[in-house]
Amino acid sequence: MGHRSSALAVRPDHEQMEQNVINEAALLESKTLRDSALERTDVLDRVKALSLLPDGMHVTTAMVAAYFQVGIKAIRSLVVDHREELEANGYRVLTGSELSSFKELSGIQSRTASLALFSRRAVLNVAMLLRDSEVARQVRTYLLDMEYLARTQPVDNPVHRDAASPSLDDRIDQRISHVLGKTVVPMFNALIETSSEHRQELIALRAGVQRIERRLQQHNARLQRLEGPRENRPLAGVMASMDAMNGREFEEHVAQLLRRDGCTAVVVRGGGGDRGVDITGRTPDGRHLAVQCKRFAPYVSVTSSHVQKFIGSAKVLYKADVALYVATCPFTRDAMNVAADGGVTPVDRSMLEAWSSGTELPALS
Template sequence: MINDSALLESRSLRDSVLDRTDVLDRVKALSLLPDGMHVTTAMVAAYFEVTVEVVRQLTKRHREELQANGMAVLRGADLRQFESDNVSLSTDSYPQARRSLTIYPRRAVLNVAMLLRDSDVARQVRTYLLDMEYLARTQPVENSPQPDAASLDDRIDQRITHILGKTVVPMFNALIETSGEHRRELIALRAGVQHIERRLQQHQARLRRLESPREDRPLAGVMAAMDAMSGREFEHHIATLLRRDGCTDVVVLGRHGDRGVDITALTSDGRRLVAQCKRFAPHLRITSPEVQKFVGSAKVLHASDVALFVATCRFTPDALSIAEQAGITVVHRGLLEKWAAGDMLRVLK
């Protein structure tokens, strides 16, 4: 298995995995500009949880490589046209009289992840990337799905059984036929190998029984299913749960003009509901700035009666405190699992 530091040192290795941009959303949802294709330097910094200056310095050191992967600096007429097409850039977060704007497509953002040393998010992207690459190189060539841990172990057991039955045992038979002095020892060794072969076959049979689907057992846990979703799929899944629990007029908003929320709806008793959905890796945390931003969108812009912040991870203590003070219902990973499994959220009753 290649250590993730190899990606930091080898451009050829980085180039070989740049098409796997889906890894970015598997680790943490990447917010894009309204064009659905690019992010700014500030958005790259927010994704990797570093300062803008860190990203600028990295861009300066690796400009040629990043430009080869789509990073561009817009100026003049190109900048004005881009700003016109992306109205959200003209907010207080950006200077109105900028002379240039650096934009990054997803491929360039993945490139940054493979260059950025001091970022836990970037490190997680590199680890996830190398795990996927390792599985891709070690699985058979035929078009089969990625193996899970159990099926991979089963394949290894079958291979060992094949080797024992087709090579090792016949070798012992040949040695026994030609040996006189050590015949008894060889017979004992052959018996031991045949015993191991039988135990492996029994083990394979048990695995197949355990892994076979049953009507009273789901094929996969509810959280495992949500962890495998894209950010957009996760939003639609939450909308389905809201409809299940009696909400009406449920709308999953597009990436443009959502004003800081992902879903709007009416509860069964007519209250206005908004929801923010974050499909993050389980080891990450929702922080207080993210909750504060949602409070403004939910309470000020949307004047909601019910505000849900739904995430596949946990929240920091500060984030939980702010949510409680502002009347935001936090649906963390544990509560989300119960909700998806059939329990109704108390705020919807």
């Protein structure tokens, strides 16, 4: 009976802690919570650079779909379900003379009778509503991290700041994690060893506590990244800068990334006589390398025919051991399949952003 009382005494704390763990799904359900976070549009570029139209203020439906890596139909369906909320945050559809004026001022080329535009606030609004997108989920996580940080950070008052001021190590989430790992889990271990009647229940409770401990550690790691020195974070707008490059500048950028990661004999061959390969070189371990660079708009996709042409050039003409197809846009599903069958590594927009921000490309190691 004594063991039963000990186990049950822990349960209320276990349930309370699990309820207190920040749940990003709340943004999907609460318009009030979404409205409170709409000023933080900078999180869009923290997760993934958002390319804008030439007016520097808007994006199209296709560009929103490319950012969140979903189909255009998913964005249009979201607009149908939440049009009033999105319009309040900058979504609009241009037609007639208003559309003509916008085309003239922005330089955009479009023959459609209407054009849907999203402001950055509207894109952030989409991130808080879109369920089936990993990018949207990451945006929601960043928003909640920042909200948590704002609530838990002490007010920065120079008059009262001293050596005893709370630091990152003093945060409540770290203290709870420490107590769980050093006290509560060992307590469960001891109870499990000495109990037979309630062994399975205690094991389940211990697993729940360990799950909370891991989630708190992950949450704290995200906060550390948010608070870290700015020079250690990926530069916001890294993809926007690539979108502004011409073809040759983009090839040189990719060549520099290859050299940074230890590749040798890197030569940019882009031009009329490149025979379908823009860059050649050797990987750090000496394998022959061939690279194709495509600076497409973010709402365009590399197709299977593009990849098929590159396979012929890279594998037959250049006899490459490692073939990279680097693009500033997504790849179609068929293109990904063709690349896998042909031994080509597709480097899409999100992977290129990570590579440009310092992450090594696995195919080169």
